[in-house]
Amino acid sequence: MKKTYFNWSSGKDSALALYKLLQNEEYQVDLLLTTVNQDTERVSMHGLRIELLERQLESLKIPSKLIRLSGDVSMESYNKIMQENTLELKEKGFAIAGFGDIFLEDLKEYREKELEKVGIKTVFPIWKENTKDVLKQLFNLGFKAITVCVNGKLLDASYVGRIVDEDFINSLPENVDPCGENGEFHTFVFDGPIFSKPIDFTIGEKVFKTYKPVKDDSNCFQSDEKQESWDTGFWYCDLIPK
Numbered sequence: 001m002k003k004t005y006f007n008w009s010s011g012k013d014s015a016l017a018l019y020k021l022l023q024n025e026e027y028q029v030d031l032l033l034t035t036v037n038q039d040t041e042r043v044s045m046h047g048l049r050i051e052l053l054e055r056q057l058e059s060l061k062i063p064s065k066l067i068r069l070s071g072d073v074s075m076e077s078y079n080k081i082m083q084e085n086t087l088e089l090k091e092k093g094f095a096i097a098g099f100g101d102i103f104l105e106d107l108k109e110y111r112e113k114e115l116e117k118v119g120i121k122t123v124f125p126i127w128k129e130n131t132k133d134v135l136k137q138l139f140n141l142g143f144k145a146i147t148v149c150v151n152g153k154l155l156d157a158s159y160v161g162r163i164v165d166e167d168f169i170n171s172l173p174e175n176v177d178p179c180g181e182n183g184e185f186h187t188f189v190f191d192g193p194i195f196s197k198p199i200d201f202t203i204g205e206k207v208f209k210t211y212k213p214v215k216d217d218s219n220c221f222q223s224d225e226k227q228e229s230w231d232t233g234f235w236y237c238d239l240i241p242k
Contacts, residue, residue: 001025004028004096004123005094006098007034008034010034010043013101013126013181015143016137018194019194021098030063030094031089032064032065033085034065037070046149047148048239049238049239049241052239056189059196059199060194099124100126102179104182108122131177131181132169134179135178144163145164146188146190146203147237154175155176155184155185160185160237161203208235210233
């Protein structure tokens with residue numbers, strides 16, 4: 001079995017990809033890796049409290065490692081920090097890095113290129129799967145998720161803090177991917193077959209936050225065109241540990 005670490009986001013796609021890796025005898029998942037914003041003490045992009053992430057990781061019963069990054073970290077600094085951490089994992093015998101990406105080619109190529117530098121191969125368990133099928137698998141397996149962040153350009157505040165179910169999916173506009181693979185929404189998975197127990201929480205306030213896109217950063221994996229059209233406003237729903 002190949003010693004593997006999985007890049008855990010705390011969301012639904014990550015959960016299904018991890019589930020499939022754990023079912024595959026070719027891989028031995030010995031670590032979950034998550035980047036967090038050290039300025040806000042929350043999961044990067046998802047806005048999830050670290051305490052809830054830690055409860056999630058405890059329920060998964062797999063060793064974990066958090067990489068704390070500044071909220072305004074440059075791509076150059078990000079690459080350096082991640083390379084240092086992956087080199088350390090390589091020295092500990094990790095040969096494979098797992099991801100929950102589905103169809104973003106530029107992101108996949110970026111991950112492969114960066115990890116190739118330190119001699120780590122990649123695996124994408126749900127790559128190129130139909131996103132509607134991904135959701136069906138999640139529902140059938142018993143995973144439960146709630147939205148914690150939505151893109152304000154595409155979805156209004158009513159979409160954040162909602163359970164991801166058939167009603168939620170059917171209510172999405174046609175230009176929104178069912179899995180939010182283009183960054184339309186992010187989720188927190190609080191129950192499912194890979195958890196030893198559900199993660200309890202209450203729903204807190206909803207807030208709207210805006211961000212500035214990265215400028216003049218040649219190391220960014222996104223194209224110049226994507227940088228120009230980068231979305232800056234997001235609705236967040238604060239989940240409070242019980």
